[in-house]
Amino acid sequence: MQIVIHNKENNKYYMPAVQDDVIWELNRKGTPGKFTFKLLKDTLLEFTEGDTVQANYDGTNFFYGYIFSKKRDKNSLVDVTAYDQLRYLKNKDIYIFLNIKAGDAIKRIADDFQLQTGTIADTEYVIPKYRGSNDTLIDIIQNLLDMTTQNVGKIYVLYDNFGKLTLSDVEDLKVNLLLDNEAAEDYSYESSIDKDTYNRIKLYYDNKDEGKRDVWLSVDSANIKRWGVLQMTKSVNPKKAINFAEMADTLLKSHNRVKRTLSIQNAFGNLKIRAGSMFYINLDFGDVKLTKPIIVESVKHKFSNNLHLMDLTVRGDVITG
Structure with a gap:
């Protein structure tokens, strides 16, 4: 694990001594990517809120974000919390959109708030009218994406791809991975028609x-x-x-099913897995045996002692959670 902090004021880069676990958390909807770590503060290391953090694991760059908080104890250990660009979508504003695609609305919002964009998928559906009144930008965007999904049946995921806001169809986020009982330490599975099931x-x-x-x-x-x-x-x-x-x-079609939730603990880590990624599971739950593609709703990547594990909450097919 290599973490680099850029102090914007003095334009210096630091590679701090990182202690204990490093955590990278991602959710498919409504939440920025969160990166937390603990470092040993020395006399040379200088950084403050707003400075940038980038992380590399085993030669792969996977996180680029901004320091939002730090907490220090008497032993000079500092807990650092950083978020990716989606954190700035928690700002509120008023937007009125007429005859616009969700992807084009995202580009406009990103430009207004000085955010860097990468590839923004063509979301196809033209939304006749939408008014977001003093809502968070991330809620406005998600409402536009939900309206698109309701009308065209496609699911789109907004995420930060190492410093660039990116919008992808989940079909384009497939990962060549099969997860079975051997690849996960434990899982929790529940089936229910008590919530969000309609016929x-x-x-x-x-x-x-x-x-x-x-x-x-x-x-x-x-x-x-x-x-x-x-x-x-x-x-x-x-x-x-x-x-x-x-x-x-x-x-x-979306709600007429048993709601089945599945969370997986301590699976072997894979940096290609993010919220919105698709991969295959091969698990036997007793009432149903699945060898199916699933979508990641949330993932927590955990790095400790050169070991990379991840906790997952997933959905897809009969996993509707």
Whole structure:
């Protein structure tokens, strides 16, 4: 593990003596990448909030971010917390977008807040209208991406790729990796229909011009017989979408299933695995045996004594968590 701190004021670079564990945490939605480590402070090392940190493990650059906090004890050990560029998307602002793709909106926001961008995927769907009123930038962006997913069925992931905001289709984040019982120390698996499971979708719009309520339904009768009626009812706005019958079908496809959650502890580490990555699992849970692709919802990379392990929360196919 090699960590380099750049002091912007004196334009000096430092390679500190890092103590104990180094942790890199990533989530697919709504949270910046977080990098924490502990170092030994000496008389030569000078750094402060806002200085940059970059990290390299086994020859691979994997984190570039900014110091946001440091805590020192009497033994001159300093706990450092740094975040990647997504931290600056916690700023709030007001945006009104008309006839714009989510990817183009991201470029505009990044330019307004002086953020560096890398490859931004073409998100295809043109959003007719969106207004974010004093919301965090990351929530505005996620709302735009969720609207895109509802209308085209594709999942997009926003992340920081070593100092550049990047937007990718999850299909482009596949990693050639198979994780089985031998590659993970432990896992926790749960199945439930108690939360976020629906077999009937009802979308409605109160059409004041015609004095009536327009309704669109998408129903799975077989699962209603199996589970009883589990209905999602949602108001929609014609200015934000076009085909509501198709939207209802897409929502049913997404929610009409047993919610299964899977977390994996102490799997062998792989720096290609980030929140939004796809890879294969081969695990037997008793009620279901899976050899399926999954999507990483969150990952914690742990580096200690030249050992790289990771904790994962995943979803995909029957893992809906």
